[in-house]
Amino acid sequence: MLPLNALFHFTALFQFTAVFPFTHQAMKLFTHHCKHVLLLKLTIAWSALLVMNIVRAEEGTISFKRDVAPVFLENCIACHDAKKAEGGYRIDTFTELSKPGDSGLLPLAGTQDDVAELLRRLKTEDQFERMPAEAEAIDPSQIQVVADWIEQGAQFDGDNPDERLSFVIPPRDYPPAPTPYPARLQVTALAFSSDKNLIYSGGYHEILVWDIDGNLQHRIGNVGQQTFAIEFPPKTSDDKTPGVDGNWVVVASGSPGLGGEVRLIDLTNHQVTAVLARCDDLILDLAFRPDGKKLAIAAADKTIRIVDMESQEIEQTLLSHADFVTAIAWSADGTKLVSASRTTLALIYYFTVC
Numbered sequence: 001m002l003p004l005n006a007l008f009h010f011t012a013l014f015q016f017t018a019v020f021p022f023t024h025q026a027m028k029l030f031t032h033h034c035k036h037v038l039l040l041k042l043t044i045a046w047s048a049l050l051v052m053n054i055v056r057a058e059e060g061t062i063s064f065k066r067d068v069a070p071v072f073l074e075n076c077i078a079c080h081d082a083k084k085a086e087g088g089y090r091i092d093t094f095t096e097l098s099k100p101g102d103s104g105l106l107p108l109a110g111t112q113d114d115v116a117e118l119l120r121r122l123k124t125e126d127q128f129e130r131m132p133a134e135a136e137a138i139d140p141s142q143i144q145v146v147a148d149w150i151e152q153g154a155q156f157d158g159d160n161p162d163e164r165l166s167f168v169i170p171p172r173d174y175p176p177a178p179t180p181y182p183a184r185l186q187v188t189a190l191a192f193s194s195d196k197n198l199i200y201s202g203g204y205h206e207i208l209v210w211d212i213d214g215n216l217q218h219r220i221g222n223v224g225q226q227t228f229a230i231e232f233p234p235k236t237s238d239d240k241t242p243g244v245d246g247n248w249v250v251v252a253s254g255s256p257g258l259g260g261e262v263r264l265i266d267l268t269n270h271q272v273t274a275v276l277a278r279c280d281d282l283i284l285d286l287a288f289r290p291d292g293k294k295l296a297i298a299a300a301d302k303t304i305r306i307v308d309m310e311s312q313e314i315e316q317t318l319l320s321h322a323d324f325v326t327a328i329a330w331s332a333d334g335t336k337l338v339s340a341s342r343t344t345l346a347l348i349y350y351f352t353v354c
């Protein structure tokens with residue numbers, strides 16, 4: 001009774017509307033999505049170009065953590081991480097990507113006369129040699145970023161060259177949440193913290209933390225516009241997660257048509273420490289496997305991604321749905337994953353637990 005009271009209390013207090021039945025909300029989102037997606041994508045393309053030009057003009061130097069690491073994370077990590085080091089080559093940390101693979105050729109080159117093997121593999125016309133293997137060449141502007149960075153000395157500007165790229169890349173900063181809220185906002189995500197009996201709810205560009213009497217305890221900023229899932233890791237015997245010391249939570253937030261992200265928040269300092277997944281559409285649900293080792297991510301781009309929590313990398317992308325994947329859940333033994341989509345079809349995937 002008490003938590004329910006508290007919920008009504010704070011929804012009234014902050015003028016949030018009641019939680020919608022999800023299908024209704026997904027329909028609304030979809031209509032909104034179709035109408036605005038083209039315009040939004042054009043706007044994003046223009047703003048991205050403008051921002052890129054301003055950044056280049058102002059700073060002139062290419063930053064590894066800001067400009068280069070996202071290119072590798074997006075295009076190369078699937079075949080070149082600790083688990084799957086194709087060609088004996090890893091690209092999951094700066095230290096690793098500086099070491100030669102099976103060819104023995106220096107990936108980043110020593111002197112100006114040497115050819116950096118990594119760059120040669122991006123540029124070559126030979127499709128059997130070009131990277132990423134078995135795919136189109138990456139965007140010429142991305143190749144240029146890598147080329148400029150190597151020409152400028154291939155410097156590492158992060159804190160720790162042995163840290164995985166998803167930690168090295170600074171999470172994009174979102175604007176602070178407004179105080180007070182100018183309009184009503186649907187609460188589309190709620191969760192109880194695993195230990196302290198606090199309630200976490202999705203706000204506008206923030207996560208609000210309440211005690212069970214409805215008193216606001218914290219406001220955690222720097223998340224996407226609207227939050228669709230807040231998920232605490234299950235309590236397991238080994239609770240160690242790379243990058244965070246104490247308690248943590250993952251949240252999925254974003255804006256329709258603009259994209260969504262899964263951010264990992266360290267609850268000792270309320271800082272976002274990593275972006276576990278990025279998607280060019282909304283991420284609608286999250287579920288930890290009961291042993292806490294895998295996180296399933298359901299997205300509006302029709303995919304389900306499985307993140308391995310130890311390496312914090314996307315290990316699998318499941319593509320069987322024909323529409324938004326709206327909800328996802330694991331069986332208690334962690335061998336089955338059930339998912340629901342807007343087409344109301346639920347698919348069951350079977351996993352070997354590892």
Ligand code: HEC
Nearest residue numbers: 075076079086087089100101102103104117118131132133
């Ligand atoms: C679909 C899997 C796949 C993806 C994605 C991929 N690679 Fe590779 N890569 C391979 C395989 C397989 C080899 C070994 C065969 C070869 O040398 O062509 C290789 C070899 C390499 C080598 C040579 C290592 C050595 O010294 O022998 C480099 C450098 C490299 N990849 C860089 C990249 C970069 C940079 C990207 C991202 C833009 C990338 N790869 C994406 C599969 C992949």
